[in-house]
Amino acid sequence: xxxxxxxxxxxxxxxxxxxxxxxxxxxxxxxxxxxxxxxxxxxxxxxxxxxxxxxxxxxxxxxxxxxxxxxxxxxxxxxxxxxxxxxxxxxxxxxxxxxxxxxxxxxxxxxxxxxxxxxxxxxxxxxxxxxxxxxxxxxxxxxxxxxxxxxxxxxxxxxxxxxxxxxxxxxxxxxxxxxxxxxxxxxxxxxxxxxxxxxxxxxxxxxxxxxxxxxxxxxxxxxxxxxxxxxxxxxxxxxxxxx
Amino acid sequence: xxxxxxxxxxxxxxxxxxxxxxxxxxxxxxxxxxxxxxxxxxxxxxxxxxxxxxxxxxxxxxxxxxxxxxxxxxxxxxxxxxxxxxxxxxxxxxxxxxxxxxxxxxxxxxxxxxxxxxxxxxxxxxxxxxxxxxxxxxxxxxxxxxxxxxxxxxxxxxxxxxxxxxxxxxxxxxxxxxxxxxxxxxxxxxxxxxxxxxxxxxxxxxxxxxxxxxxxxxxxxxxxxxxxxxxxxxxxxxxxxxxxxxxxxxxxxxxxxxxxxxxxxxxxxxxxxxxxxxxxxxxxxxxxxxxxxxxxxxxxxxxxxxxxxxxxxxxxxxxxxxxxxx
Numbered sequence: 001x002x003x004x005x006x007x008x009x010x011x012x013x014x015x016x017x018x019x020x021x022x023x024x025x026x027x028x029x030x031x032x033x034x035x036x037x038x039x040x041x042x043x044x045x046x047x048x049x050x051x052x053x054x055x056x057x058x059x060x061x062x063x064x065x066x067x068x069x070x071x072x073x074x075x076x077x078x079x080x081x082x083x084x085x086x087x088x089x090x091x092x093x094x095x096x097x098x099x100x101x102x103x104x105x106x107x108x109x110x111x112x113x114x115x116x117x118x119x120x121x122x123x124x125x126x127x128x129x130x131x132x133x134x135x136x137x138x139x140x141x142x143x144x145x146x147x148x149x150x151x152x153x154x155x156x157x158x159x160x161x162x163x164x165x166x167x168x169x170x171x172x173x174x175x176x177x178x179x180x181x182x183x184x185x186x187x188x189x190x191x192x193x194x195x196x197x198x199x200x201x202x203x204x205x206x207x208x209x210x211x212x213x214x215x216x217x218x219x220x221x222x223x224x225x226x227x228x229x230x231x232x233x234x235x236x237x238x239x240x241x242x243x
Numbered sequence: 244x245x246x247x248x249x250x251x252x253x254x255x256x257x258x259x260x261x262x263x264x265x266x267x268x269x270x271x272x273x274x275x276x277x278x279x280x281x282x283x284x285x286x287x288x289x290x291x292x293x294x295x296x297x298x299x300x301x302x303x304x305x306x307x308x309x310x311x312x313x314x315x316x317x318x319x320x321x322x323x324x325x326x327x328x329x330x331x332x333x334x335x336x337x338x339x340x341x342x343x344x345x346x347x348x349x350x351x352x353x354x355x356x357x358x359x360x361x362x363x364x365x366x367x368x369x370x371x372x373x374x375x376x377x378x379x380x381x382x383x384x385x386x387x388x389x390x391x392x393x394x395x396x397x398x399x400x401x402x403x404x405x406x407x408x409x410x411x412x413x414x415x416x417x418x419x420x421x422x423x424x425x426x427x428x429x430x431x432x433x434x435x436x437x438x439x440x441x442x443x444x445x446x447x448x449x450x451x452x453x454x455x456x457x458x459x460x461x462x463x464x465x466x467x468x469x470x471x472x473x474x475x476x477x478x479x480x481x482x483x484x485x486x487x488x489x490x491x492x493x494x495x496x497x498x499x500x501x502x503x504x505x506x507x508x509x510x511x512x513x514x515x516x517x518x519x520x521x522x523x524x525x526x527x528x529x530x531x532x533x534x535x536x537x538x539x540x541x542x543x544x545x546x547x548x549x550x551x552x553x554x555x556x557x558x559x560x561x562x563x564x565x566x567x568x569x
Contacts, residue, residue: 103451
């Protein structure tokens with residue numbers, strides 16, 4: 001196994017009396033697509049936010065590309081090469097689609113012409129180039145998801161964090177989303193995706209990490225994961241675990 | 244698509260050049276001093292509102308305390324001129340720098356406040372400034388400062404016989420404020436500011452340093468506002484705390500942008516061109532006691548605008564207007 005791009009070491013997150021993450025150690029190696037899955041309330045989003053830099057963990061460290069980023073603010077992590085999307089899309093609503101993406105591109109260049117060219121390129125890559133001059137608020141939900149990805153890609157990340165970006169889409173939209181994620185990986189970007197719906201992610205990811213009750217339950221190949229009795233139990237309860 | 248964007252930017256410049264040329268010819272057509280006075284004020288408020296728009300329109304940090312920076316510019320210039328004989332041009336820059344620094348010092352704690360709390364803080368801070376100047380004896384306290392007339396000259400920026408030099412300075416000020424906005428609009432700062440305004444959390448995730456963006460906007464905005472204050476001090480040649488730092492100025496800087504279109508390039512210009520002549524005329528019709536009445540008028544205008552066209556009057560000219568109206 002090569003040197004991990006992202007690593008969490010013994011990460012805890014407590015919110016008052018609630019323990020959202022307890023002693024989570026996991027890693028992602030360059031070039032992987034890793035799925036972070038688990039039932040509702042398993043602590044996926046919390047861990048995701050810790051990695052993205054929304055808040056620092058109560059305990060433990062987070063390493064990115066050989067550097068301790070535990071207390072680094074989100075903006076700086078983005079500079080280092082971590083980009084994210086939001087589960088509830090956060091487009092810049094009063095800006096055009098292209099301008100949304102330019103904001104991301106500006107982290108790598110301050111030459112406007114270059115940022116604009118880059119933004120067009122990324123929009124094209126994500127298949128929403130034809131909407132470039134529309135206002136973000138006029139996009140339909142699946143297009144907004146793509147815009148989130150485009151904006152994140154414009155920052156030229158090493159690691160792309162996707163927060164339930166395939167959830168709530170129609171099967172066809174989800175399928176094109178899956179293809180987009182594959183395309184992203186093909187350009188050399190490592191992907192860590194939080195997903196709730198197993199059917200969508202399992203064929204896509206190289207490795208899955210299952211969280212339950214704030215802990216890592218199992219991790220491994222998706223084909224093994226879906227048959228693992230512990231995972232079935234976590235998702236469906238005891239009765240189904242036997243079969 | 245790249246081309247349509249570049250074309251729009253170029254058209255804005257051409258439009259600005261045409262309007263500037265037209266405005267520059269105005270004094271030859273209008274000889275009436277009263278009307279010329281209104282024209283000077285209109286240009287000045289257009290520029291001030293343009294400056295306000297940088298922080299409040301583009302970056303979304305609504306300030307109703309810009310009278311503080313306006314007053315600081317006016318006082319710095321007037322004090323340096325009367326007490327130390329420093330030419331107003333130097334006073335102007337000094338006032339701008341002082342204002343920018345104070346904006347940064349105030350931004351440090353206040354930019355952590357969200358939404359309405361920030362607005363309230365700006366109002367309160369400007370009121371504190373007003374009270375301080377009311378009680379600061381060296382700066383003339385409530386009596387203010389009478390700027391002595393030392394003869395017409397560009398160096399001293401005093402003109403007693405004609406309003407034209409003031410007019411052309413106000414026009415230049417307005418053009419410069421517009422050009423700065425035009426330039427910033429398509430710069431890293433411009434995009435960062437709009438991103439911060441729309442969604443700070445998303446902006447942060449894309450590498451935007453939200454706090455620094457707000458600080459940058461505040462400094463530029465305060466600097467330009469103080470230039471306007473310095474100009475105003477020389478223009479009226481008498482200042483006191485209420486005549487340069489009262490809440491009314493904060494409103495008069497915000498309103499043109501709100502009326503014309505907040506966070507837009509042309510909004511402040513359009514808004515000032517409508518609002519300032521309107522208020523000056525109503526004020527003179529109603530007479531000296533009409534000060535409260537123009538406040539009622541502002542209030543009514545804001546209500547009307549927010550109901551009918553929340554994105555401002557520039558929306559009337561924009562192609563996208565129909566789908567974006569909320």
